[in-house]
Amino acid sequence: MREKLRVLVEDNTTRKGKLFDYLIQVLILFSLIAFSIETLPNISKETRAFLDFFEMFCVIVFSIEYLLRIYVAEKPLKYIFSFYGIIDLLAILPFYLNGTLDFRALRAFRVFRIFRALKLIRYNKALHRFHLAAKLVREEIILFLIVTGIFVFIASAGIYHFENEAQPEAFASIFHSAWWAVVTLTTVGYGDVYPITAGGKIFTFCILIIGVGIVTIPAGLVASSLSKAREIEEKENEDKLIK
Amino acid sequence: MREKLRVLVEDNTTRKGKLFDYLIQVLILFSLIAFSIETLPNISKETRAFLDFFEMFCVIVFSIEYLLRIYVAEKPLKYIFSFYGIIDLLAILPFYLNGTLDFRALRAFRVFRIFRALKLIRYNKALHRFHLAAKLVREEIILFLIVTGIFVFIASAGIYHFENEAQPEAFASIFHSAWWAVVTLTTVGYGDVYPITAGGKIFTFCILIIGVGIVTIPAGLVASSLSKAREIEEKENEDKLIK
Amino acid sequence: MREKLRVLVEDNTTRKGKLFDYLIQVLILFSLIAFSIETLPNISKETRAFLDFFEMFCVIVFSIEYLLRIYVAEKPLKYIFSFYGIIDLLAILPFYLNGTLDFRALRAFRVFRIFRALKLIRYNKALHRFHLAAKLVREEIILFLIVTGIFVFIASAGIYHFENEAQPEAFASIFHSAWWAVVTLTTVGYGDVYPITAGGKIFTFCILIIGVGIVTIPAGLVASSLSKAREIEEKENEDKLIK
Amino acid sequence: MREKLRVLVEDNTTRKGKLFDYLIQVLILFSLIAFSIETLPNISKETRAFLDFFEMFCVIVFSIEYLLRIYVAEKPLKYIFSFYGIIDLLAILPFYLNGTLDFRALRAFRVFRIFRALKLIRYNKALHRFHLAAKLVREEIILFLIVTGIFVFIASAGIYHFENEAQPEAFASIFHSAWWAVVTLTTVGYGDVYPITAGGKIFTFCILIIGVGIVTIPAGLVASSLSKAREIEEKENEDKLIK
Numbered sequence: 019m020r021e022k023l024r025v026l027v028e029d030n031t032t033r034k035g036k037l038f039d040y041l042i043q044v045l046i047l048f049s050l051i052a053f054s055i056e057t058l059p060n061i062s063k064e065t066r067a068f069l070d071f072f073e074m075f076c077v078i079v080f081s082i083e084y085l086l087r088i089y090v091a092e093k094p095l096k097y098i099f100s101f102y103g104i105i106d107l108l109a110i111l112p113f114y115l116n117g118t119l120d121f122r123a124l125r126a127f128r129v130f131r132i133f134r135a136l137k138l139i140r141y142n143k144a145l146h147r148f149h150l151a152a153k154l155v156r157e158e159i160i161l162f163l164i165v166t167g168i169f170v171f172i173a174s175a176g177i178y179h180f181e182n183e184a185q186p187e188a189f190a191s192i193f194h195s196a197w198w199a200v201v202t203l204t205t206v207g208y209g210d211v212y213p214i215t216a217g218g219k220i221f222t223f224c225i226l227i228i229g230v231g232i233v234t235i236p237a238g239l240v241a242s243s244l245s246k247a248r249e250i251e252e253k254e255n256e257d258k259l260i261k
Numbered sequence: 262m263r264e265k266l267r268v269l270v271e272d273n274t275t276r277k278g279k280l281f282d283y284l285i286q287v288l289i290l291f292s293l294i295a296f297s298i299e300t301l302p303n304i305s306k307e308t309r310a311f312l313d314f315f316e317m318f319c320v321i322v323f324s325i326e327y328l329l330r331i332y333v334a335e336k337p338l339k340y341i342f343s344f345y346g347i348i349d350l351l352a353i354l355p356f357y358l359n360g361t362l363d364f365r366a367l368r369a370f371r372v373f374r375i376f377r378a379l380k381l382i383r384y385n386k387a388l389h390r391f392h393l394a395a396k397l398v399r400e401e402i403i404l405f406l407i408v409t410g411i412f413v414f415i416a417s418a419g420i421y422h423f424e425n426e427a428q429p430e431a432f433a434s435i436f437h438s439a440w441w442a443v444v445t446l447t448t449v450g451y452g453d454v455y456p457i458t459a460g461g462k463i464f465t466f467c468i469l470i471i472g473v474g475i476v477t478i479p480a481g482l483v484a485s486s487l488s489k490a491r492e493i494e495e496k497e498n499e500d501k502l503i504k
Numbered sequence: 505m506r507e508k509l510r511v512l513v514e515d516n517t518t519r520k521g522k523l524f525d526y527l528i529q530v531l532i533l534f535s536l537i538a539f540s541i542e543t544l545p546n547i548s549k550e551t552r553a554f555l556d557f558f559e560m561f562c563v564i565v566f567s568i569e570y571l572l573r574i575y576v577a578e579k580p581l582k583y584i585f586s587f588y589g590i591i592d593l594l595a596i597l598p599f600y601l602n603g604t605l606d607f608r609a610l611r612a613f614r615v616f617r618i619f620r621a622l623k624l625i626r627y628n629k630a631l632h633r634f635h636l637a638a639k640l641v642r643e644e645i646i647l648f649l650i651v652t653g654i655f656v657f658i659a660s661a662g663i664y665h666f667e668n669e670a671q672p673e674a675f676a677s678i679f680h681s682a683w684w685a686v687v688t689l690t691t692v693g694y695g696d697v698y699p700i701t702a703g704g705k706i707f708t709f710c711i712l713i714i715g716v717g718i719v720t721i722p723a724g725l726v727a728s729s730l731s732k733a734r735e736i737e738e739k740e741n742e743d744k745l746i747k
Numbered sequence: 748m749r750e751k752l753r754v755l756v757e758d759n760t761t762r763k764g765k766l767f768d769y770l771i772q773v774l775i776l777f778s779l780i781a782f783s784i785e786t787l788p789n790i791s792k793e794t795r796a797f798l799d800f801f802e803m804f805c806v807i808v809f810s811i812e813y814l815l816r817i818y819v820a821e822k823p824l825k826y827i828f829s830f831y832g833i834i835d836l837l838a839i840l841p842f843y844l845n846g847t848l849d850f851r852a853l854r855a856f857r858v859f860r861i862f863r864a865l866k867l868i869r870y871n872k873a874l875h876r877f878h879l880a881a882k883l884v885r886e887e888i889i890l891f892l893i894v895t896g897i898f899v900f901i902a903s904a905g906i907y908h909f910e911n912e913a914q915p916e917a918f919a920s921i922f923h924s925a926w927w928a929v930v931t932l933t934t935v936g937y938g939d940v941y942p943i944t945a946g947g948k949i950f951t952f953c954i955l956i957i958g959v960g961i962v963t964i965p966a967g968l969v970a971s972s973l974s975k976a977r978e979i980e981e982k983e984n985e986d987k988l989i990k
Contacts, residue, residue: 054434054435057421057425057434058436059429059434147400148404155973157876158877158977161877163470171783174783175782175783178786190788191787191788192786196466197462200466200469200470201469202935204470204473205450205691205933205934205935206445206448206449206450206469207448207450207452207930208695208937209450209695209937210452210455212937223925223926226929226930226933227933230935230966233473234477234963234966235966235969235970237473237475237477237478237970238966238969238970240478240481241482242485242971242974243974245482246974248397248401296678297657297677297678297679300677300679302672302676390644409713440705440709443712443713444708447712448691449691449692449716449936450691450693451693451695451938452695453695477720480716480724481967481970484721484727484728485724485728487644487721487725488729536900539921540903543911544922545915633887634887649956652956682952683948686951686955687936687951690934690955690956690959691934691936692931692935692936692955692959693934693936694936694937694941695936695938696938719959720959723967724967726964727966727967727970728967730884730887730964730968730971731968731971734883
């Protein structure tokens, strides 16, 4: 019995296991859509009632799934404290904690439901290659995060120096300037804050010419390491065929 | 006779076939320009009359071409229900449907004429390499579309949580916030909506540092896989030369 | 005598030839700076007089250089009608045409002086690798320009359909909408035009998810082909060493 | 004694050396945070007093470190005039110069403290690969900076020509237009200046289609050369293992 359940819940190579996984995935997707619809202003009483019912249904299914996963796991504690175990719990916990806390706290907890989205990743096998690529460029990405951090700091401190007097509200401190620095270096450029003094503009000019690439380099690194990961994978498959 | 027409219409290695293809391509281009000019406000009666005449001319030529393609095809039904067959039909259908439906519906149908642009691709041989590259990175691109989707959802839900109270109009629901999320993560940053609370700004800060790359990674993947596709092609050509 | 001048003007491997090249480059740079300063509003009479004098000096030097290049060239006509020959002429022509045309036409001609900037490239040897890389990805870049063109057209026609009624000024025609399409797809996003209807926003959502990469792919292609070009160059150098 | 100190200060392979390095790094980080907090408006007297005290503490520690580094260096003068020697001095100098200059000059000097951030890099070993990659693509990056410079100039001169009459304030000169050119070509697009004439828009259209990649190519070059640097490193490690 327990072995049968284990195949159903954990093994997605069998037909039943696949069906189970797809059903859970679809339910996660629908519960996320329901979660989004709930935030719409001016929804009718009937819709809200239906959403509340659907929410309860999801929580029941996810709870059963969670308990099943603990039951079939060889080391239940290892599952419970694994990354996905915690996410699975966080997806259902807010519902059960409603009663014990006051109504307003409920909303804050509900945000944790977005972690359900991560459950979608769980079932994706293509992630293997991504993990391989991430391992290949981990060091470079950490280095670039540090360089980006330093760069954001220099940009913030510099623009604060140039613009603080002219725009004391927008560039009130280095922390306020950091908002400008990130929005500029990522090239989002909302246009809510921008330098107006000649000095600030020339400084931004230099920062942009040097720095615009720094923020996009990690993306390029991931892209090129994914090509590398594919090559490694192909080589491994070839080696297997030879054997 | 039918064989001669088949060479003219389908075979673009002969001189006549090439000429036919180029003429059709030029006509598609001109019909698209005419379609664009039609949308200009305040165009004179004479211009509109000429455009209507040109439109009719195009439809007649494209109709003849469409019928010819069916006539010369070995399996007419296969062509009719192929991707290009449907596009070829959509390029002429709106004109014939004018009479049967009321005048206002016409405008909606006319939008389908933009599919003619895709006919331009049909004749481009360089696409082969692109198809090869697309096949190489299909899995990664699907994975990144999923990751992007999850990321957009987390960004939308998070910013809704932080900004809903301060800006109840711009961040009215998770769906409204998704507009902000996409405009921000693609680094377009129109500036019509942006966080104003400290919490929302810090959240955006984190989202941008982590997420700005995620949206640009697929582009990098396609670029690097195109290099790979060129290498494969070169190897194939070398192998042919050796034989 | 002519041989000596040829070495001075065309051969930048000798010490004198190098000096000549550097002096011309510096003069080009200064003439560009002078050209920029001339456009500044409220410059004093003395400055303008100096700039006019410097302009005359530059034109004289560039004229002598141009005549020298014709004199020392083995096939003078080939040089005159070459890309750089035409640019060299365009750099001095506006000055001589001043007298024959009225004063207002002068300003339009002056814009051609910016072509002098291209002369700076002429002397750069590192361009060889770039030319090699450009040849490697020429086909893909042409294909992507076509795809980008089609994409911009579809985006323009689509957003015109969705936004024309709501914003008849900003999206007055497909041509007006093309401005939005380019500013959005290149992720510049000034914020002067953006969709406001739900349909237009959802359309933009889709266009951005699919299309944001298309515009950046050529850059990735150039970057990866430059790596390839370096490898080819290294191999060639190794082959030479072996011989 | 001097040898013991040398191990502590310069050798970060021993346990004591590592601890020393981490402590210095943490102090640098905290002093940067303190520097940022100081810029906040409306901070209480107590906080300011604490920050002043902490600043003094940092300067004392950094001064001792600086003197130690001179003391243990084999060639003290070489260290003093090295890149890091100058940065180490700049991190403490503003504090000692306070007394000799008037109060307002103090603020300008304080900006140099941000160079302390660069000290954080000093201790990072992963930089080796980055240096290797930078050396690989140095020439290409210099070439692209030149091309970017020319492109920014052409864009500035062109848009000045088109927009100067319509927007005499925003596009007052080529220098003013250069602000627009950089903000546009880096795709930041604040939206404070943008073309409004048809000519200016068509010009921007062309500039964007051609130029948007040019600014992002260096980032792609660095990313691909980092992959190359990793390959070189792996090969070197393999060669060592074989020996």
